[in-house]
Amino acid sequence: MQVMDGKRMREADAIALEEYQIPTLLLMDRAADALMKEVLRWQVKRVCILCGLGNNGSDGLALATQLQRFTDISVSVVMLGEGNQMPADGQVYYQIMRALNIRSFIQPGLEDLRLLLHESELLVDCLFGTGLNRGIDGLFYDVIESVNASGKPVISCDIPSGIHADTGQVLGTAVKAKVTVTFQNPKLGLYLEPGSLYCGDIVIADIGVPNVVMERLKSGFELLDQELAHRLLPPRARNANKYTCGTALIIGGSKGMSGALQMCVKACLYSGCGLTTYAAPACIMNALTSSLPQAMSIAVSDKQGHFDNEFCDELFKAAQNVDVIAFGCGAGRSEDVERILERLLLIDKPLIIDADGLWALSRRLPLLKKRRSATILTPHMGEMQRLCAVDKNALQSDVLRYAFDFVNEYPVTLVLKGMRTLILEKGRLRINTTGNEGLAKGGSGDVLCGMITALMAQQKQAFDAASLGVYLHGLAADLQSQHTAFYAMTANELIQGISDAFLAAMDE
Numbered sequence: 468m469q470v471m472d473g474k475r476m477r478e479a480d481a482i483a484l485e486e487y488q489i490p491t492l493l494l495m496d497r498a499a500d501a502l503m504k505e506v507l508r509w510q511v512k513r514v515c516i517l518c519g520l521g522n523n524g525s526d527g528l529a530l531a532t533q534l535q536r537f538t539d540i541s542v543s544v545v546m547l548g549e550g551n552q553m554p555a556d557g558q559v560y561y562q563i564m565r566a567l568n569i570r571s572f573i574q575p576g577l578e579d580l581r582l583l584l585h586e587s588e589l590l591v592d593c594l595f596g597t598g599l600n601r602g603i604d605g606l607f608y609d610v611i612e613s614v615n616a617s618g619k620p621v622i623s624c625d626i627p628s629g630i631h632a633d634t635g636q637v638l639g640t641a642v643k644a645k646v647t648v649t650f651q652n653p654k655l656g657l658y659l660e661p662g663s664l665y666c667g668d669i670v671i672a673d674i675g676v677p678n679v680v681m682e683r684l685k686s687g688f689e690l691l692d693q694e695l696a697h698r699l700l701p702p703r704a705r706n707a708n709k710y711t712c713g714t715a716l717i718i719g720g721s722k723g724m725s726g727a728l729q730m731c732v733k734a735c736l737y738s739g740c741g742l743t744t745y746a747a748p749a750c751i752m753n754a755l756t757s758s759l760p761q762a763m764s765i766a767v768s769d770k771q772g773h774f775d776n777e778f779c780d781e782l783f784k785a786a787q788n789v790d791v792i793a794f795g796c797g798a799g800r801s802e803d804v805e806r807i808l809e810r811l812l813l814i815d816k817p818l819i820i821d822a823d824g825l826w827a828l829s830r831r832l833p834l835l836k837k838r839r840s841a842t843i844l845t846p847h848m849g850e851m852q853r854l855c856a857v858d859k860n861a862l863q864s865d866v867l868r869y870a871f872d873f874v875n876e877y878p879v880t881l882v883l884k885g886m887r888t889l890i891l892e893k894g895r896l897r898i899n900t901t902g903n904e905g906l907a908k909g910g911s912g913d914v915l916c917g918m919i920t921a922l923m924a925q926q927k928q929a930f931d932a933a934s935l936g937v938y939l940h941g942l943a944a945d946l947q948s949q950h951t952a953f954y955a956m957t958a959n960e961l962i963q964g965i966s967d968a969f970l971a972a973m974d975e
Protein backbone atom coordinates (compact mmCIF):
# COMPACT_ATOMS: atom_id res chain seq x y z
CA MET A 468 0.00 0.00 0.00
CA GLN A 469 1.44 3.34 -1.05
CA VAL A 470 1.55 6.19 1.44
CA MET A 471 0.81 9.59 -0.10
CA ASP A 472 1.50 13.25 0.44
CA GLY A 473 -1.10 15.98 0.08
CA LYS A 474 0.06 17.16 -3.32
CA ARG A 475 -0.19 13.73 -4.91
CA MET A 476 -3.68 13.24 -3.41
CA ARG A 477 -4.85 16.47 -5.00
CA GLU A 478 -3.34 15.33 -8.30
CA ALA A 479 -5.16 11.99 -7.97
CA ASP A 480 -8.41 13.87 -7.55
CA ALA A 481 -7.72 15.99 -10.62
CA ILE A 482 -6.68 13.05 -12.83
CA ALA A 483 -9.76 11.06 -11.77
CA LEU A 484 -11.89 13.98 -12.91
CA GLU A 485 -10.07 15.03 -16.08
CA GLU A 486 -8.96 11.71 -17.51
CA TYR A 487 -11.49 9.26 -16.10
CA GLN A 488 -14.53 11.52 -15.91
CA ILE A 489 -15.03 10.64 -12.23
CA PRO A 490 -16.48 13.75 -10.57
CA THR A 491 -15.21 14.69 -7.10
CA LEU A 492 -18.81 14.50 -5.95
CA LEU A 493 -18.76 10.73 -6.47
CA LEU A 494 -15.52 10.43 -4.49
CA MET A 495 -17.08 12.46 -1.71
CA ASP A 496 -20.08 10.18 -1.65
CA ARG A 497 -17.78 7.22 -1.16
CA ALA A 498 -15.82 9.13 1.49
CA ALA A 499 -19.09 9.80 3.31
CA ASP A 500 -20.02 6.10 3.07
CA ALA A 501 -16.73 5.16 4.72
CA LEU A 502 -17.25 7.74 7.46
CA MET A 503 -20.81 6.54 8.02
CA LYS A 504 -19.62 2.95 8.38
CA GLU A 505 -17.26 4.08 11.14
CA VAL A 506 -19.94 6.22 12.84
CA LEU A 507 -22.31 3.22 12.91
CA ARG A 508 -19.70 1.11 14.68
CA TRP A 509 -19.99 3.45 17.67
CA GLN A 510 -23.72 2.71 18.13
CA VAL A 511 -24.60 6.26 19.20
CA LYS A 512 -27.73 8.36 18.75
CA ARG A 513 -26.38 11.92 18.64
CA VAL A 514 -23.55 12.91 16.31
CA CYS A 515 -22.06 16.34 15.72
CA ILE A 516 -20.12 16.97 12.50
CA LEU A 517 -17.74 19.94 12.41
CA CYS A 518 -17.13 21.27 8.91
CA GLY A 519 -14.45 23.56 7.51
CA LEU A 520 -14.72 25.47 4.26
CA GLY A 521 -12.90 23.12 1.83
CA ASN A 522 -13.41 19.62 0.51
CA ASN A 523 -12.78 18.12 3.94
CA GLY A 524 -15.76 20.12 5.19
CA SER A 525 -17.70 19.04 2.10
CA ASP A 526 -17.06 15.40 3.04
CA GLY A 527 -18.61 16.29 6.39
CA LEU A 528 -21.73 17.74 4.76
CA ALA A 529 -21.99 14.63 2.58
CA LEU A 530 -21.81 12.50 5.73
CA ALA A 531 -24.56 14.55 7.37
CA THR A 532 -26.89 13.93 4.45
CA GLN A 533 -26.11 10.20 4.42
CA LEU A 534 -26.73 9.81 8.15
CA GLN A 535 -30.01 11.66 7.82
CA ARG A 536 -31.13 9.61 4.84
CA PHE A 537 -30.06 6.15 5.96
CA THR A 538 -30.05 6.09 9.76
CA ASP A 539 -32.11 7.33 12.71
CA ILE A 540 -29.11 9.09 14.24
CA SER A 541 -29.75 12.69 15.26
CA VAL A 542 -27.23 14.83 13.34
CA SER A 543 -26.00 18.35 14.06
CA VAL A 544 -23.65 20.19 11.75
CA VAL A 545 -21.34 23.02 12.79
CA MET A 546 -20.12 25.11 9.87
CA LEU A 547 -17.31 27.61 10.15
CA GLY A 548 -18.57 29.79 7.32
CA GLU A 549 -21.59 30.30 5.10
CA GLY A 550 -22.73 27.61 2.68
CA ASN A 551 -21.82 29.78 -0.30
CA GLN A 552 -18.18 29.83 0.87
CA MET A 553 -17.92 26.08 0.26
CA PRO A 554 -16.49 24.59 -2.96
CA ALA A 555 -19.09 23.77 -5.65
CA ASP A 556 -19.34 20.09 -4.63
CA GLY A 557 -19.79 21.07 -1.01
CA GLN A 558 -22.60 23.40 -2.00
CA VAL A 559 -24.50 20.49 -3.54
CA TYR A 560 -24.49 18.69 -0.20
CA TYR A 561 -25.23 21.96 1.58
CA GLN A 562 -28.43 22.31 -0.42
CA ILE A 563 -29.41 18.70 0.26
CA MET A 564 -28.67 19.27 3.94
CA ARG A 565 -30.96 22.29 4.03
CA ALA A 566 -33.72 20.50 2.15
CA LEU A 567 -33.46 17.60 4.63
CA ASN A 568 -33.78 20.08 7.50
CA ILE A 569 -30.63 18.92 9.19
CA ARG A 570 -29.89 20.92 12.33
CA SER A 571 -26.98 23.23 11.45
CA PHE A 572 -25.12 26.01 13.23
CA ILE A 573 -23.12 28.55 11.29
CA GLN A 574 -20.17 29.98 13.20
CA PRO A 575 -21.77 29.42 16.61
CA GLY A 576 -20.49 31.27 19.69
CA LEU A 577 -18.13 29.24 21.86
CA GLU A 578 -20.63 28.74 24.69
CA ASP A 579 -23.26 27.40 22.28
CA LEU A 580 -20.64 25.20 20.66
CA ARG A 581 -19.58 23.73 24.01
CA LEU A 582 -23.20 22.94 24.88
CA LEU A 583 -23.69 21.25 21.52
CA LEU A 584 -20.52 19.18 21.94
CA HIS A 585 -21.61 18.29 25.45
CA GLU A 586 -24.96 16.92 24.30
CA SER A 587 -23.37 14.92 21.44
CA GLU A 588 -22.07 11.38 21.91
CA LEU A 589 -19.65 11.33 18.99
CA LEU A 590 -17.90 14.09 17.03
CA VAL A 591 -16.75 13.96 13.42
CA ASP A 592 -13.88 16.29 12.59
CA CYS A 593 -14.06 17.62 9.02
CA LEU A 594 -12.35 20.98 9.59
CA PHE A 595 -9.14 20.54 7.58
CA GLY A 596 -7.70 17.72 5.53
CA THR A 597 -4.80 17.68 3.12
CA GLY A 598 -5.39 21.35 2.28
CA LEU A 599 -4.08 22.65 5.63
CA ASN A 600 -1.24 24.97 4.70
CA ARG A 601 -0.65 27.34 7.62
CA GLY A 602 -0.96 27.72 11.38
CA ILE A 603 -4.46 27.50 12.82
CA ASP A 604 -5.76 30.53 14.68
CA GLY A 605 -8.94 32.47 15.47
CA LEU A 606 -12.24 30.63 15.51
CA PHE A 607 -10.75 27.44 14.03
CA TYR A 608 -8.29 27.33 16.92
CA ASP A 609 -11.01 27.78 19.53
CA VAL A 610 -13.20 25.13 17.91
CA ILE A 611 -10.41 22.53 17.89
CA GLU A 612 -9.54 23.30 21.51
CA SER A 613 -13.23 22.93 22.46
CA VAL A 614 -13.45 19.61 20.63
CA ASN A 615 -10.44 18.29 22.56
CA ALA A 616 -11.70 19.70 25.85
CA SER A 617 -15.14 18.08 25.37
CA GLY A 618 -13.70 14.63 26.07
CA LYS A 619 -16.04 13.17 23.43
CA PRO A 620 -14.74 10.52 21.04
CA VAL A 621 -13.75 11.97 17.68
CA ILE A 622 -13.59 10.44 14.22
CA SER A 623 -11.31 12.49 11.98
CA CYS A 624 -12.04 12.77 8.29
CA ASP A 625 -8.91 11.94 6.24
CA ILE A 626 -6.44 13.36 8.80
CA PRO A 627 -6.90 15.00 12.21
CA SER A 628 -7.45 18.70 11.58
CA GLY A 629 -4.30 20.62 12.43
CA ILE A 630 -1.89 17.84 11.43
CA HIS A 631 0.11 18.59 8.31
CA ALA A 632 -0.43 15.77 5.82
CA ASP A 633 3.23 15.58 4.75
CA THR A 634 5.19 16.21 7.95
CA GLY A 635 2.89 15.11 10.79
CA GLN A 636 3.54 18.43 12.50
CA VAL A 637 0.86 20.19 14.55
CA LEU A 638 0.15 23.56 12.93
CA GLY A 639 -0.96 25.56 15.98
CA THR A 640 -3.33 23.00 17.44
CA ALA A 641 -4.83 19.70 16.32
CA VAL A 642 -7.76 17.42 16.96
CA LYS A 643 -7.07 14.32 19.04
CA ALA A 644 -8.97 11.55 17.30
CA LYS A 645 -9.92 8.04 18.36
CA VAL A 646 -10.13 6.96 14.74
CA THR A 647 -9.05 8.52 11.46
CA VAL A 648 -10.76 7.39 8.28
CA THR A 649 -8.27 8.24 5.56
CA PHE A 650 -9.24 8.17 1.92
CA GLN A 651 -7.79 6.12 -0.92
CA ASN A 652 -4.26 5.93 0.46
CA PRO A 653 -2.94 6.81 3.92
CA LYS A 654 -1.17 10.14 4.31
CA LEU A 655 2.44 10.46 5.52
CA GLY A 656 1.47 12.75 8.39
CA LEU A 657 -0.52 9.96 10.02
CA TYR A 658 2.68 8.03 10.67
CA LEU A 659 5.16 10.75 11.55
CA GLU A 660 5.29 12.06 15.11
CA PRO A 661 3.44 13.88 16.50
CA GLY A 662 0.71 13.19 13.91
CA SER A 663 0.86 9.50 14.79
CA LEU A 664 -0.14 10.40 18.36
CA TYR A 665 -3.23 12.33 17.20
CA CYS A 666 -4.83 10.02 14.67
CA GLY A 667 -5.90 7.06 16.82
CA ASP A 668 -6.67 3.92 14.81
CA ILE A 669 -6.27 4.36 11.09
CA VAL A 670 -8.96 3.09 8.72
CA ILE A 671 -8.06 3.21 5.03
CA ALA A 672 -11.07 3.62 2.76
CA ASP A 673 -11.02 3.11 -1.01
CA ILE A 674 -13.12 5.95 -2.43
CA GLY A 675 -12.84 4.88 -6.03
CA VAL A 676 -9.86 6.68 -7.56
CA PRO A 677 -8.76 4.12 -10.18
CA ASN A 678 -5.68 2.08 -9.24
CA VAL A 679 -3.91 3.13 -12.43
CA VAL A 680 -4.02 6.72 -11.22
CA MET A 681 -2.46 5.90 -7.86
CA GLU A 682 0.19 3.73 -9.48
CA ARG A 683 1.10 6.53 -11.83
CA LEU A 684 1.61 8.89 -8.92
CA LYS A 685 4.32 6.69 -7.41
CA SER A 686 5.37 8.28 -4.14
CA GLY A 687 8.16 5.83 -3.28
CA PHE A 688 6.58 5.59 0.19
CA GLU A 689 5.18 2.25 1.24
CA LEU A 690 3.28 0.93 4.23
CA LEU A 691 5.08 -2.03 5.78
CA ASP A 692 2.09 -4.25 6.46
CA GLN A 693 1.28 -7.97 6.61
CA GLU A 694 0.94 -8.26 2.86
CA LEU A 695 4.36 -6.77 2.16
CA ALA A 696 6.04 -8.63 5.05
CA HIS A 697 4.69 -11.92 3.73
CA ARG A 698 6.26 -11.24 0.34
CA LEU A 699 9.61 -10.42 1.95
CA LEU A 700 9.98 -13.70 3.87
CA PRO A 701 13.16 -15.45 2.69
CA PRO A 702 12.37 -18.77 1.05
CA ARG A 703 13.60 -21.79 3.02
CA ALA A 704 14.18 -24.74 0.74
CA ARG A 705 13.24 -28.22 1.88
CA ASN A 706 16.88 -29.25 1.34
CA ALA A 707 18.32 -26.14 3.01
CA ASN A 708 21.41 -26.53 5.17
CA LYS A 709 23.14 -24.28 7.67
CA TYR A 710 25.31 -22.72 4.99
CA THR A 711 22.53 -21.97 2.53
CA CYS A 712 20.66 -20.23 5.37
CA GLY A 713 23.51 -17.80 5.82
CA THR A 714 26.33 -17.21 8.28
CA ALA A 715 26.69 -14.22 10.57
CA LEU A 716 29.33 -12.76 12.84
CA ILE A 717 28.02 -10.53 15.65
CA ILE A 718 30.64 -8.37 17.35
CA GLY A 719 29.88 -6.56 20.58
CA GLY A 720 29.69 -6.69 24.36
CA SER A 721 31.92 -5.20 27.03
CA LYS A 722 32.22 -5.42 30.79
CA GLY A 723 28.78 -4.77 32.28
CA MET A 724 27.12 -5.03 28.85
CA SER A 725 27.19 -8.70 27.98
CA GLY A 726 23.37 -8.77 27.98
CA ALA A 727 23.10 -6.56 24.90
CA LEU A 728 25.24 -8.92 22.87
CA GLN A 729 23.46 -11.94 24.27
CA MET A 730 20.03 -10.58 23.22
CA CYS A 731 21.31 -9.76 19.76
CA VAL A 732 22.82 -13.21 19.24
CA LYS A 733 19.72 -14.96 20.58
CA ALA A 734 17.44 -12.99 18.28
CA CYS A 735 19.69 -13.89 15.35
CA LEU A 736 19.50 -17.59 16.28
CA TYR A 737 15.71 -17.38 16.54
CA SER A 738 15.35 -15.65 13.17
CA GLY A 739 16.61 -18.31 10.84
CA CYS A 740 20.34 -17.67 10.44
CA GLY A 741 22.20 -20.88 9.51
CA LEU A 742 25.36 -20.34 11.55
CA THR A 743 25.83 -17.62 14.12
CA THR A 744 29.20 -16.71 15.62
CA TYR A 745 29.79 -13.95 18.13
CA ALA A 746 32.99 -12.16 19.10
CA ALA A 747 33.30 -10.48 22.50
CA PRO A 748 35.95 -9.32 24.96
CA ALA A 749 37.34 -12.31 26.86
CA CYS A 750 36.29 -10.93 30.24
CA ILE A 751 32.56 -11.47 29.50
CA MET A 752 32.84 -14.82 27.74
CA ASN A 753 31.90 -16.86 30.80
CA ALA A 754 28.66 -14.96 31.10
CA LEU A 755 27.82 -15.67 27.45
CA THR A 756 28.86 -19.21 26.60
CA SER A 757 26.48 -21.00 28.94
CA SER A 758 23.46 -19.02 27.72
CA LEU A 759 24.32 -19.24 24.02
CA PRO A 760 25.18 -22.90 23.38
CA GLN A 761 23.81 -22.78 19.82
CA ALA A 762 26.30 -20.13 18.69
CA MET A 763 30.06 -20.28 18.14
CA SER A 764 32.27 -17.77 19.89
CA ILE A 765 35.51 -15.86 19.53
CA ALA A 766 37.09 -14.40 22.66
CA VAL A 767 39.15 -11.23 22.11
CA SER A 768 41.69 -10.09 24.70
CA ASP A 769 40.25 -7.11 26.47
CA LYS A 770 41.56 -3.77 27.60
CA GLN A 771 39.75 -2.58 30.73
CA GLY A 772 36.68 -4.57 29.84
CA HIS A 773 36.53 -3.44 26.18
CA PHE A 774 37.80 -4.89 22.90
CA ASP A 775 41.53 -4.52 22.37
CA ASN A 776 42.05 -3.70 18.71
CA GLU A 777 45.57 -5.20 18.85
CA PHE A 778 44.18 -8.68 19.42
CA CYS A 779 41.40 -8.86 16.85
CA ASP A 780 43.08 -11.00 14.18
CA GLU A 781 40.80 -13.99 14.71
CA LEU A 782 37.78 -11.70 14.66
CA PHE A 783 38.76 -10.13 11.32
CA LYS A 784 39.60 -13.51 9.84
CA ALA A 785 36.12 -14.73 10.77
CA ALA A 786 34.62 -11.54 9.36
CA GLN A 787 36.11 -12.36 5.94
CA ASN A 788 34.35 -15.71 5.94
CA VAL A 789 30.75 -14.94 6.89
CA ASP A 790 27.82 -13.66 4.83
CA VAL A 791 27.03 -10.76 7.14
CA ILE A 792 28.61 -8.88 10.05
CA ALA A 793 26.87 -6.97 12.83
CA PHE A 794 28.73 -4.56 15.05
CA GLY A 795 27.94 -2.49 18.09
CA CYS A 796 25.55 -4.02 20.64
CA GLY A 797 27.06 -3.39 24.07
CA ALA A 798 30.53 -2.75 22.60
CA GLY A 799 31.00 0.38 24.70
CA ARG A 800 32.75 3.55 23.62
CA SER A 801 36.53 3.56 23.21
CA GLU A 802 39.17 4.37 20.68
CA ASP A 803 39.61 0.68 20.02
CA VAL A 804 35.93 0.35 19.16
CA GLU A 805 36.38 3.16 16.62
CA ARG A 806 39.42 1.39 15.14
CA ILE A 807 37.55 -1.90 14.86
CA LEU A 808 34.66 -0.17 13.08
CA GLU A 809 37.11 1.47 10.70
CA ARG A 810 38.55 -1.91 9.78
CA LEU A 811 35.12 -3.54 9.45
CA LEU A 812 33.98 -0.81 7.06
CA LEU A 813 36.82 -1.78 4.75
CA ILE A 814 35.67 -5.40 4.54
CA ASP A 815 33.55 -6.09 1.48
CA LYS A 816 30.66 -7.76 3.37
CA PRO A 817 27.19 -6.56 4.38
CA LEU A 818 27.51 -4.76 7.71
CA ILE A 819 24.85 -3.85 10.27
CA ILE A 820 25.88 -1.09 12.65
CA ASP A 821 23.94 -0.56 15.88
CA ALA A 822 24.23 1.15 19.27
CA ASP A 823 27.85 1.93 20.22
CA GLY A 824 28.84 1.10 16.65
CA LEU A 825 26.75 4.11 15.58
CA TRP A 826 28.54 6.26 18.12
CA ALA A 827 31.87 5.22 16.57
CA LEU A 828 30.45 5.76 13.09
CA SER A 829 29.36 9.31 13.84
CA ARG A 830 33.08 10.12 14.20
CA ARG A 831 33.99 8.36 10.95
CA LEU A 832 31.09 9.13 8.63
CA PRO A 833 33.06 9.83 5.42
CA LEU A 834 34.27 6.20 5.46
CA LEU A 835 30.73 5.15 4.55
CA LYS A 836 31.20 6.59 1.08
CA LYS A 837 33.86 3.99 0.35
CA ARG A 838 31.63 1.04 1.18
CA ARG A 839 31.16 -1.50 -1.59
CA SER A 840 28.71 -3.79 0.23
CA ALA A 841 25.39 -3.10 1.89
CA THR A 842 25.43 -1.16 5.16
CA ILE A 843 22.42 -1.05 7.47
CA LEU A 844 22.30 1.56 10.24
CA THR A 845 19.73 1.22 13.04
CA PRO A 846 19.70 4.51 14.99
CA HIS A 847 17.03 5.72 17.38
CA MET A 848 16.30 9.45 17.30
CA GLY A 849 19.15 10.31 19.69
CA GLU A 850 21.66 8.40 17.60
CA MET A 851 20.26 9.95 14.43
CA GLN A 852 20.79 13.39 15.96
CA ARG A 853 24.45 12.51 16.43
CA LEU A 854 24.78 11.11 12.90
CA CYS A 855 23.23 14.23 11.37
CA ALA A 856 24.84 16.62 13.87
CA VAL A 857 21.54 18.41 14.51
CA ASP A 858 19.62 19.20 17.65
CA LYS A 859 16.54 17.33 18.78
CA ASN A 860 14.01 20.00 17.82
CA ALA A 861 15.36 20.44 14.32
CA LEU A 862 15.34 16.70 13.69
CA GLN A 863 11.87 16.17 15.13
CA SER A 864 10.33 18.99 13.16
CA ASP A 865 11.50 17.59 9.82
CA VAL A 866 12.57 14.04 10.38
CA LEU A 867 11.88 12.80 6.86
CA ARG A 868 13.95 15.50 5.25
CA TYR A 869 16.95 14.77 7.47
CA ALA A 870 16.58 11.04 6.93
CA PHE A 871 16.37 11.42 3.15
CA ASP A 872 19.28 13.87 3.12
CA PHE A 873 21.32 11.25 4.96
CA VAL A 874 20.55 8.36 2.60
CA ASN A 875 21.09 10.65 -0.37
CA GLU A 876 24.55 11.46 0.91
CA TYR A 877 25.62 8.02 2.17
CA PRO A 878 24.97 4.68 0.48
CA VAL A 879 23.17 3.03 3.40
CA THR A 880 19.89 1.48 4.42
CA LEU A 881 18.64 3.55 7.32
CA VAL A 882 16.37 2.07 9.99
CA LEU A 883 15.18 5.04 12.02
CA LYS A 884 13.59 3.60 15.14
CA GLY A 885 10.53 5.21 16.68
CA MET A 886 6.83 4.72 17.34
CA ARG A 887 6.55 4.08 13.61
CA THR A 888 9.98 2.92 12.53
CA LEU A 889 11.04 4.24 9.13
CA ILE A 890 13.21 2.29 6.72
CA LEU A 891 14.87 4.39 4.03
CA GLU A 892 17.12 4.12 1.04
CA LYS A 893 17.65 6.70 -1.66
CA GLY A 894 14.19 7.49 -3.08
CA ARG A 895 12.44 4.81 -1.01
CA LEU A 896 10.67 4.79 2.31
CA ARG A 897 8.80 2.09 4.19
CA ILE A 898 6.74 2.86 7.29
CA ASN A 899 6.26 0.09 9.82
CA THR A 900 2.82 -0.72 11.16
CA THR A 901 3.71 -3.05 14.04
CA GLY A 902 5.08 -2.53 17.56
CA ASN A 903 3.91 -0.99 20.80
CA GLU A 904 5.03 0.81 23.94
CA GLY A 905 6.25 -2.46 25.48
CA LEU A 906 9.31 -2.02 23.26
CA ALA A 907 10.41 1.04 25.22
CA LYS A 908 13.06 -0.89 27.17
CA GLY A 909 16.80 -1.46 26.98
CA GLY A 910 17.42 -4.63 24.97
CA SER A 911 14.68 -4.14 22.35
CA GLY A 912 17.13 -2.57 19.93
CA ASP A 913 19.63 -5.40 20.41
CA VAL A 914 16.90 -7.89 19.51
CA LEU A 915 16.08 -5.93 16.37
CA CYS A 916 19.73 -5.85 15.34
CA GLY A 917 19.96 -9.64 15.72
CA MET A 918 16.79 -10.21 13.70
CA ILE A 919 17.93 -7.98 10.85
CA THR A 920 21.33 -9.68 10.87
CA ALA A 921 19.70 -13.10 10.50
CA LEU A 922 17.39 -11.95 7.71
CA MET A 923 20.24 -10.24 5.89
CA ALA A 924 22.23 -13.50 6.07
CA GLN A 925 19.28 -15.31 4.46
CA GLN A 926 17.98 -12.96 1.83
CA LYS A 927 20.81 -10.57 0.94
CA GLN A 928 18.70 -7.52 0.05
CA ALA A 929 19.41 -4.92 2.73
CA PHE A 930 16.21 -2.89 2.27
CA ASP A 931 14.04 -6.01 2.43
CA ALA A 932 15.94 -7.65 5.30
CA ALA A 933 15.77 -4.46 7.34
CA SER A 934 12.06 -4.00 6.57
CA LEU A 935 11.12 -7.57 7.45
CA GLY A 936 13.20 -7.45 10.63
CA VAL A 937 11.46 -4.28 11.77
CA TYR A 938 8.02 -5.68 10.97
CA LEU A 939 8.57 -9.03 12.72
CA HIS A 940 10.18 -7.36 15.74
CA GLY A 941 7.11 -5.15 16.22
CA LEU A 942 4.77 -8.05 15.55
CA ALA A 943 6.55 -10.16 18.16
CA ALA A 944 5.87 -7.36 20.65
CA ASP A 945 2.23 -7.08 19.54
CA LEU A 946 1.62 -10.80 19.89
CA GLN A 947 3.36 -10.97 23.26
CA SER A 948 1.32 -8.03 24.51
CA GLN A 949 -1.80 -10.18 24.26
CA HIS A 950 -0.68 -11.89 27.47
CA THR A 951 2.15 -9.69 28.79
CA ALA A 952 1.61 -6.19 30.15
CA PHE A 953 3.64 -3.48 28.37
CA TYR A 954 5.27 -2.79 31.73
CA ALA A 955 6.45 -6.38 32.08
CA MET A 956 7.75 -6.85 28.55
CA THR A 957 11.51 -7.35 28.28
CA ALA A 958 13.83 -8.46 25.52
CA ASN A 959 13.28 -12.04 26.72
CA GLU A 960 9.54 -11.90 26.02
CA LEU A 961 10.30 -10.30 22.70
CA ILE A 962 12.62 -13.12 21.70
CA GLN A 963 9.99 -15.62 22.78
CA GLY A 964 7.52 -13.88 20.47
CA ILE A 965 9.72 -14.14 17.38
CA SER A 966 8.46 -17.58 16.43
CA ASP A 967 4.80 -16.49 16.60
CA ALA A 968 5.65 -13.42 14.54
CA PHE A 969 7.13 -15.60 11.81
CA LEU A 970 4.11 -17.90 11.91
CA ALA A 971 1.74 -14.93 11.59
CA ALA A 972 3.73 -13.44 8.71
CA MET A 973 3.84 -16.82 6.94
CA ASP A 974 0.02 -16.95 7.02
CA GLU A 975 -1.33 -16.09 3.55
Ligand SMILES: NC(=O)C1=CN([C@@H]2O[C@H](COP(=O)(O)OP(=O)(O)OC[C@H]3O[C@@H](n4cnc5c(N)ncnc54)[C@H](OP(=O)(O)O)[C@@H]3O)[C@@H](O)[C@H]2O)[C@H](O)CC1
Binds near residue numbers: 601625
Ligand atom coordinates in the same frame (compact mmCIF):
# COMPACT_ATOMS: atom_id res chain seq x y z
N1 LIG B 1 -8.91 12.16 -3.75
C1 LIG B 1 -9.19 12.36 -2.50
O1 LIG B 1 -8.54 11.85 -1.61
C2 LIG B 1 -10.30 13.24 -2.15
C3 LIG B 1 -10.32 13.89 -0.93
N2 LIG B 1 -11.29 14.73 -0.57
C4 LIG B 1 -11.22 15.48 0.67
O2 LIG B 1 -10.70 16.75 0.36
C5 LIG B 1 -9.75 17.12 1.37
C6 LIG B 1 -8.84 18.17 0.85
O3 LIG B 1 -9.64 19.25 0.54
P1 LIG B 1 -9.10 20.72 0.22
O4 LIG B 1 -10.25 21.51 -0.18
O5 LIG B 1 -7.97 20.61 -0.72
O6 LIG B 1 -8.51 21.19 1.60
P2 LIG B 1 -9.07 21.33 3.08
O7 LIG B 1 -10.50 21.02 3.15
O8 LIG B 1 -8.16 20.57 3.94
O9 LIG B 1 -8.82 22.87 3.39
C7 LIG B 1 -9.58 23.84 2.77
C8 LIG B 1 -8.91 25.19 2.67
O10 LIG B 1 -8.68 25.77 3.93
C9 LIG B 1 -7.68 26.79 3.79
N3 LIG B 1 -6.74 26.70 4.89
C10 LIG B 1 -5.62 26.00 4.96
N4 LIG B 1 -5.03 26.14 6.15
C11 LIG B 1 -5.82 26.98 6.86
C12 LIG B 1 -5.75 27.53 8.18
N5 LIG B 1 -4.75 27.21 8.99
N6 LIG B 1 -6.71 28.33 8.59
C13 LIG B 1 -7.73 28.66 7.76
N7 LIG B 1 -7.86 28.19 6.50
C14 LIG B 1 -6.92 27.36 6.06
C15 LIG B 1 -7.03 26.58 2.45
O11 LIG B 1 -7.50 27.53 1.53
P3 LIG B 1 -6.76 28.95 1.32
O12 LIG B 1 -7.25 29.39 0.01
O13 LIG B 1 -7.23 29.80 2.45
O14 LIG B 1 -5.29 28.70 1.36
C16 LIG B 1 -7.56 25.19 2.04
O15 LIG B 1 -7.62 25.03 0.66
C17 LIG B 1 -9.13 15.82 1.74
O16 LIG B 1 -8.47 15.86 2.98
C18 LIG B 1 -10.35 14.91 1.76
O17 LIG B 1 -11.01 15.00 2.99
C19 LIG B 1 -12.43 14.95 -1.46
O18 LIG B 1 -13.57 14.87 -0.72
C20 LIG B 1 -12.59 13.90 -2.52
C21 LIG B 1 -11.38 13.42 -3.14
Ligand SMILES: [K+]
Binds near residue numbers: 593596623
Ligand atom coordinates in the same frame (compact mmCIF):
# COMPACT_ATOMS: atom_id res chain seq x y z
K1 LIG C 1 -10.07 16.38 9.32
